[in-house]
Amino acid sequence: MTQHLLGLEGMNVGQITRILDTARSFEEILERPVKKVPTLRGRTIINAFFEPSTRTRVSFELAQKRLSADVVNISNSGSSISKGETLRDTIANLEAMKVDMVVVRHPTSGAPHLLAACTKAAVINAGDGAHEHPTQGLLDLYTMRSRLGSLEGKRVTIVGDIEHSRVARSNIWGLRSVGAHVTVCGPRSMMPKGIEALGVNVEYDLRRAVREADVINVLRIQFERHGTSLFPGAREYARLFAITNDVLRDTKPECFVMHPGPINRGVEIASDVADGPRQVILQQVTNGVAVRMAVCYLYAGGAQAGDEARAPSRPEDEASVTAANVA
Amino acid sequence: MTQHLLGLEGMNVGQITRILDTARSFEEILERPVKKVPTLRGRTIINAFFEPSTRTRVSFELAQKRLSADVVNISNSGSSISKGETLRDTIANLEAMKVDMVVVRHPTSGAPHLLAACTKAAVINAGDGAHEHPTQGLLDLYTMRSRLGSLEGKRVTIVGDIEHSRVARSNIWGLRSVGAHVTVCGPRSMMPKGIEALGVNVEYDLRRAVREADVINVLRIQFERHGTSLFPGAREYARLFAITNDVLRDTKPECFVMHPGPINRGVEIASDVADGPRQVILQQVTNGVAVRMAVCYLYAGGAQAGDEARAPSRPEDEASVTAANVA
Amino acid sequence: MTQHLLGLEGMNVGQITRILDTARSFEEILERPVKKVPTLRGRTIINAFFEPSTRTRVSFELAQKRLSADVVNISNSGSSISKGETLRDTIANLEAMKVDMVVVRHPTSGAPHLLAACTKAAVINAGDGAHEHPTQGLLDLYTMRSRLGSLEGKRVTIVGDIEHSRVARSNIWGLRSVGAHVTVCGPRSMMPKGIEALGVNVEYDLRRAVREADVINVLRIQFERHGTSLFPGAREYARLFAITNDVLRDTKPECFVMHPGPINRGVEIASDVADGPRQVILQQVTNGVAVRMAVCYLYAGGAQAGDEARAPSRPEDEASVTAANVA
Numbered sequence: 002m003t004q005h006l007l008g009l010e011g012m013n014v015g016q017i018t019r020i021l022d023t024a025r026s027f028e029e030i031l032e033r034p035v036k037k038v039p040t041l042r043g044r045t046i047i048n049a050f051f052e053p054s055t056r057t058r059v060s061f062e063l064a065q066k067r068l069s070a071d072v073v074n075i076s077n078s079g080s081s082i083s084k085g086e087t088l089r090d091t092i093a094n095l096e097a098m099k100v101d102m103v104v105v106r107h108p109t110s111g112a113p114h115l116l117a118a119c120t121k122a123a124v125i126n127a128g129d130g131a132h133e134h135p136t137q138g139l140l141d142l143y144t145m146r147s148r149l150g151s152l153e154g155k156r157v158t159i160v161g162d163i164e165h166s167r168v169a170r171s172n173i174w175g176l177r178s179v180g181a182h183v184t185v186c187g188p189r190s191m192m193p194k195g196i197e198a199l200g201v202n203v204e205y206d207l208r209r210a211v212r213e214a215d216v217i218n219v220l221r222i223q224f225e226r227h228g229t230s231l232f233p234g235a236r237e238y239a240r241l242f243a244i245t246n247d248v249l250r251d252t253k254p255e256c257f258v259m260h261p262g263p264i265n266r267g268v269e270i271a272s273d274v275a276d277g278p279r280q281v282i283l284q285q286v287t288n289g290v291a292v293r294m295a296v297c298y299l300y301a302g303g304a305q306a307g308d309e310a311r312a313p314s315r316p317e318d319e320a321s322v323t324a325a326n327v328a
Numbered sequence: 329m330t331q332h333l334l335g336l337e338g339m340n341v342g343q344i345t346r347i348l349d350t351a352r353s354f355e356e357i358l359e360r361p362v363k364k365v366p367t368l369r370g371r372t373i374i375n376a377f378f379e380p381s382t383r384t385r386v387s388f389e390l391a392q393k394r395l396s397a398d399v400v401n402i403s404n405s406g407s408s409i410s411k412g413e414t415l416r417d418t419i420a421n422l423e424a425m426k427v428d429m430v431v432v433r434h435p436t437s438g439a440p441h442l443l444a445a446c447t448k449a450a451v452i453n454a455g456d457g458a459h460e461h462p463t464q465g466l467l468d469l470y471t472m473r474s475r476l477g478s479l480e481g482k483r484v485t486i487v488g489d490i491e492h493s494r495v496a497r498s499n500i501w502g503l504r505s506v507g508a509h510v511t512v513c514g515p516r517s518m519m520p521k522g523i524e525a526l527g528v529n530v531e532y533d534l535r536r537a538v539r540e541a542d543v544i545n546v547l548r549i550q551f552e553r554h555g556t557s558l559f560p561g562a563r564e565y566a567r568l569f570a571i572t573n574d575v576l577r578d579t580k581p582e583c584f585v586m587h588p589g590p591i592n593r594g595v596e597i598a599s600d601v602a603d604g605p606r607q608v609i610l611q612q613v614t615n616g617v618a619v620r621m622a623v624c625y626l627y628a629g630g631a632q633a634g635d636e637a638r639a640p641s642r643p644e645d646e647a648s649v650t651a652a653n654v655a
Numbered sequence: 656m657t658q659h660l661l662g663l664e665g666m667n668v669g670q671i672t673r674i675l676d677t678a679r680s681f682e683e684i685l686e687r688p689v690k691k692v693p694t695l696r697g698r699t700i701i702n703a704f705f706e707p708s709t710r711t712r713v714s715f716e717l718a719q720k721r722l723s724a725d726v727v728n729i730s731n732s733g734s735s736i737s738k739g740e741t742l743r744d745t746i747a748n749l750e751a752m753k754v755d756m757v758v759v760r761h762p763t764s765g766a767p768h769l770l771a772a773c774t775k776a777a778v779i780n781a782g783d784g785a786h787e788h789p790t791q792g793l794l795d796l797y798t799m800r801s802r803l804g805s806l807e808g809k810r811v812t813i814v815g816d817i818e819h820s821r822v823a824r825s826n827i828w829g830l831r832s833v834g835a836h837v838t839v840c841g842p843r844s845m846m847p848k849g850i851e852a853l854g855v856n857v858e859y860d861l862r863r864a865v866r867e868a869d870v871i872n873v874l875r876i877q878f879e880r881h882g883t884s885l886f887p888g889a890r891e892y893a894r895l896f897a898i899t900n901d902v903l904r905d906t907k908p909e910c911f912v913m914h915p916g917p918i919n920r921g922v923e924i925a926s927d928v929a930d931g932p933r934q935v936i937l938q939q940v941t942n943g944v945a946v947r948m949a950v951c952y953l954y955a956g957g958a959q960a961g962d963e964a965r966a967p968s969r970p971e972d973e974a975s976v977t978a979a980n981v982a
Contacts, residue, residue, distance in 0.1 A: 031426045034629065035370030037398065043689030045717060056421055059400055063372060063425055066398040071691065071720040073713055086917035094710055094916065097940035098717055099685045262421065263413035286424035302688065358753045361956065362697030364725065383748055386727055390699060390752055393725040589748065590740035613751035 005117040005124040006300055008133035009174035017178055021143050023295035024288070030067065031291060041070035044301050046102040047095055049075040050127070054106055056262060056286070057127050057137075061104050064293035070101075070301065092116040092124075102301040105129075123300040131165045137261050138171030140292040142179065144259060144285050145216055153180035158210050160242060161220025161269055162191040162231070168261045169220055173199050186210035187220075187242060190231045207242055211252050218259045219244050222269045235268045245271040249279055257281055332444040332451040333627055335460035336501035344505055348470050350622035351615070357394070358618060368397035371628050373429040374422055376402040377454070381433055383589060383613070384454050384464075388431050391620035397428075397628065419443040419451075429628040432456075450627040458492045464588050465498025467619040469506065471586060471612045472543055480507035485537050487569060488547025488596055489518040489558070495588045496547055500526050513537035514547075514569060517558045534569055538579050545586045546571050549596045562595045572598040576606055584608055659771040659778040660954055662787035663828035671832055675797050677949035678942070684721065685945060695724035698955050700756040701749055703729040704781070708760055710916060710940070711781055711791075715758050718947035724755075724955065746770040746778075756955040759783075777954040785819045791915050792825030794946040796833065798913060798939050799870055807834035812864050814896060815874025815923055816845040816885070822915045823874055827853050840864035841874075841896060844885045861896055865906050872913045873898050876923045889922045899925040903933055911935055 009017070030036055046065050050058050058074070065072045088107075095103055102123040105113050110130030117124040128134040142152065149155055157176055163169045163185045176183050183201040185192070197203055204210035211217050224235055232238050244258055258270070258280040266272045274280060336344070357363055373392050377385050385401070392399045415434075422430055429450040432440050437457030444451040455461040469479065476482055484503050490496045490512045503510050510528040512519070524530055531537035538544050551562055559565050571585055585597070585607040593599045601607060663671070684690055700719050704712050712728070719726045742761075749757055756777040759767050764784030771778040782788040796806065803809055811830050817823045817839045830837050837855040839846070851857055858864035865871050878889055886892050898912055912924070912934040920926045928934060 033370075036372060036426060037370035043687075043691035043721075045690065045721075047713070055402055055418075059374070059402065059422070060425060062400050063398070063427075066400070067370075067372075071717070073716050073720070075709055075713065087920070090917060091709075093937055094940050095713070097937040098714060098944050099690060099941065100717075263417060266414070283420055283424040286421050287426065290425050360697075363699060363753060364697035382729055382745075386701070386729065386749070387752060389727050390725070390754075393727070394697075394699075590744060593741070610747060610751040613748050614753065617752050 006135055007113050007126045009135045009138045009171045014179050020295050024143055024291040027294040028291040037067050039069045041068040044070045044101045046070045047073050047100050048104045050106045051077045052106050052108050060289045061293050064290050065297055089119050092120045096120045096122050128167055132167050133171045134167040135171050136293055137168050138175040140289040141172055142175050143288045143292050155181045155215045156213050157181050157216045158184040158214040159218045160186045163187050164191050164193040166220045184210050208251055214256050219270050239268050244274050333462055334440050334453045336462050336465045336498045341506050347622050351470055351618040354621040355618040364394050366396045368395040368628055371397045371428045373397045374400050374427050375431045377433045378404045379433050379435050387616045388620050391617050392624055416446050419447045423447045423449050455494055459494050460498045461494040462498050463620055464495050465502040467616040468499055469502050470615045470619050482542045483509045483540050484543045485511040485541040486545045487513045490514050491518050491520040493547045511537050535578055541583050546597050566595050571601050660789055661767050661780045663789050663792045663825045668833050674949050678797055678945040681948040682945035690721050693723045695722040698724045698755045700724045701727050701754050702758045704760045705731045706760050706762050714943045715947050718944050719951055743773050746774045750774045750776050782821055786821050787825045788821040789825050790947055791822050792829040794943040795826055796829050797942045797946050809835045809869045810867050811835050811870045812838040812868040813872045814840045817841050818845050818847040820874045838864050862905055868910050873924050893922050898928050
């Protein structure tokens with residue numbers, strides 16, 4: 002592994018596969034009554050969320066606590082940031098406190114990369130501006146792989162505001178890396194110029210975009226962020242791009258629908274699709290915890306050889322997952 | 329037990345007694361230097377507080393951590409709620425993350441019931457609007473029972489803003505269930521129409537209301553919430569309804585005073601009563617932790633047969649309370 | 656030890672030395688991969704921060720979790736405080752919840768003393784108004800002692816807004832107690848009248864103030880708090896009082912620079928000094944965690960004789976630091 006997880010751009014199929022395979026071992030733990038292993042006992046992880054988040058922060062925090070890490074949360078309000086400290090000084094301070102990993106969400110694209118450049122702690126990007134959201138990309142890949150097996154040659158259509166979506170970007174990099182075909186679809190005002198250079202097909206007609214798809218990944222439309230500057234309004238958007246049962250009738254019968262949440266019912270996805278048999282939205286949420294357990298395990302040092310945390314020698318410990326049978 | 333703890337309405341004396349008896353076992357743990365048992369190790373509890381709270385949230389969090397549960401907090405600010413997600417989708421997501429219990433406080437009456445209807449996780453109501461606050465009701469019953477023994481036939485007078493008080497409502501249901509006589513007292517503008525249908529006596533004169541009482545439970549008057557729309561003001565309220573030493577002189581000598589806190593000194597309770605020998609306010613706070621340990625234990629699956637968490641097989645563990653000697 | 660840590664005023668050299676010596680044992684733990692000892696298992700600590708803070712709160716929280724304490728955070732927003740509860744009632748409630756220690760930061764000087772006067776829980780002052788910040792003072796002493804050995808007769812110059820700095824005040828008390836010579840330097844508008852009564856030299860000329868210094872401790876100038884009422888502006892301040900490489904040229908070659916952080920680059924300290932070979936700023940941050948582990952250990956009851964938490968009898972526990980080899 003590299004030291005940091007900043008994005009899926011540049012990550013090769015072997016690296017991605019290792020994370021997904023590790024996540025599979027952790028998925029099984031989530032079905033037990035005692036969902037806890039001592040793997041990261043005595044490791045310290047900071048969740049630094051400089052942008053509002055519930056689901057991603059809770060997902061990471063659950064993953065970390067189930068690995069027995071010590072977890073401390075920082076949010077924007079009440080932080081040194083508001084005292085004018087530079088991000089670089091903040092990370093230097095956390096490193097000086099002997100923190101093993103910093104999970105960072107930041108409104109500015111590239112902020113996690115800046116942090117990573119000046120610390121020995123592992124930096125995990127939990128979403129930076131409109132750039133990348135690699136653990137979301139990985140959990141999407143994991144979910145697709147669980148249903149489809151190998152993703153090589155599979156057809157994934159991503160629908161929504163491609164330009165402003167870090168989820169889209171991480172999906173594209175990850176899917177291209179494992180050999181899937183990607184089509185992006187959305188209004189022209191939400192389509193970045195030159196996106197074809199990433200190796201994707203661009204399609205402005207929803208029906209054509211999903212006809213051959215094995216998976217439709219629906220993006221959240223953030224009207225609360227962009228107002229109506231990019232599109233006349235939610236109703237107009239829904240009329241052209243919402244995934245409805247009617248749209249699904251024209252797809253392959255085994256094609257299924259994904260969404261990173263939180264969903265806008267009646268905007269990008271119809272309520273009966275969001276609750277229907279063709280979607281795997283809540284399975285994505287479950288997989289997210291397993292994937293984040295894998296990421297924390299692999300990047301916070303749990304997987305290092307000779308590590309004390311590796312092979313718990315306490316046979317009475319019901320948490321019998323060791324690095325050996327996980328990795 | 330039922331799956332959820334949404335209110336004391338409809339709970340029978342056997343169910344209430346089981347919780348109170350379990351709490352007694354936990355109360356003893358709170359006197360130890362090492363206040364921790366492994367009972368809920370590997371269980372996950374979310375505290376979702378969509379309304380400001382310190383004491384209830386801290387009380388629950390301490391109870392949970394002393395049971396060794398993994399605890400994650402969600403508050404209103406910075407949550408998906410502010411992104412327009414429905415409450416139903418929020419709970420579905422938490423369930424998908426394999427959460428065992430969600431403790432929820434919400435400004436809207438009935439919100440926990442809505443959540444409970446769509447999740448397999450246990451939902452504990454930590455206060456919903458002006459509806460119920462069942463763990464407060466239970467800790468009040470526990471405190472009364474510790475002093476009075478059986479509550480059958482005992483006389484409890486609840487004083488304050490009955491209409492807007494979830495504490496009053498949970499007390500009434502619980503006390504009626506265990507056979508106590510309940511009198512409610514307060515200004516006419518704060519008395520709900522038809523409250524007699526719950527089997528309580530209504531009394532508008534404070535002196536008459538407390539004369540035969542074994543217990544006076546004083547409600548917090550929330551002037552910050554209702555302004556002076558219900559009453560001319562705090563001073564006028566105090567003149568007629570504050571519990572003072574003068575008022576206590578007309579009660580039975582063994583009658584004692586309770587208050588759910590935080591107290592408004594000089595409004596609903598005089599400072600010398602709040603600090604005096606007739607009150608048990610801080611004992612209620614201690615009991616609150618024991619009662620919430622019991623609730624988390626009983627509802628988060630710690631009490632299930634065949635559960636790995638049930639009988640810790642590690643004899644060296646100083647936390648020797650097992651399900652066997654608790655339940 | 657006394658029961659509370661409210662300030663370094665009145666603390667004698669023996670008490671200070673005991674804390675610093677204990678911190679040295681904990682510093683070593685921070686270099687391990689598994690940075691966790693069971694010393695405070697089952698003890699409960701509340702961090703009550705009624706003023707924004709990241710670094711101090713995170714430092715305390717890491718220290719506490721690495722000692723295996725159960726930790727609950729309270730901040731100003733969403734607390735009972737906003738419901739009008741008195742500070743005294745808040746602490747009484749926390750004590751009733753059987754909390755062992757309350758770490759409190761408060762904008763009002765003396766607030767921790769008020770709390771300490773009415774609780775059996777240990778109160779640790781994490782900064783009160785412009786009064787004291789004793790753990791910062793202790794970590795500064797620890798850092799100086801690590802470099803200089805005994806501090807008796809050593810020369811420490813504190814530069815900045817002496818009047819509004821709790822860091823300055825705790826440094827002065829602590830340094831005087833261990834026999835160091837202290838010079839304070841800053842603009843006249845930031846120098847409290849009669850400061851000489853604390854046994855310090857006052858110097859308004861920066862070059863003269865630092866000429867013989869073994870250590871320069873640079874205070875953060877809080878322009879966000881005091882505006883320009885005390886000084887014409889940041890640029891003017893920097894011209895006269897910033898520690899620059901040019902200023903350092905006139906000091907003894909072994910003289911080093913400290914800063915409690917967060918730093919204002921280009922205001923009280925030049926960027927190349929803040930990142931240069933003469934400063935120990937990040938070492939202070941690391942030492943802060945060790946010192947706070949020592950403080951929590953000594954004041955939260957971990958050091959009491961006959962304590963179950965004292966000598967973990969589990970040989971398989973990799974956390975083998977016991978009270979015996981720490982104290």
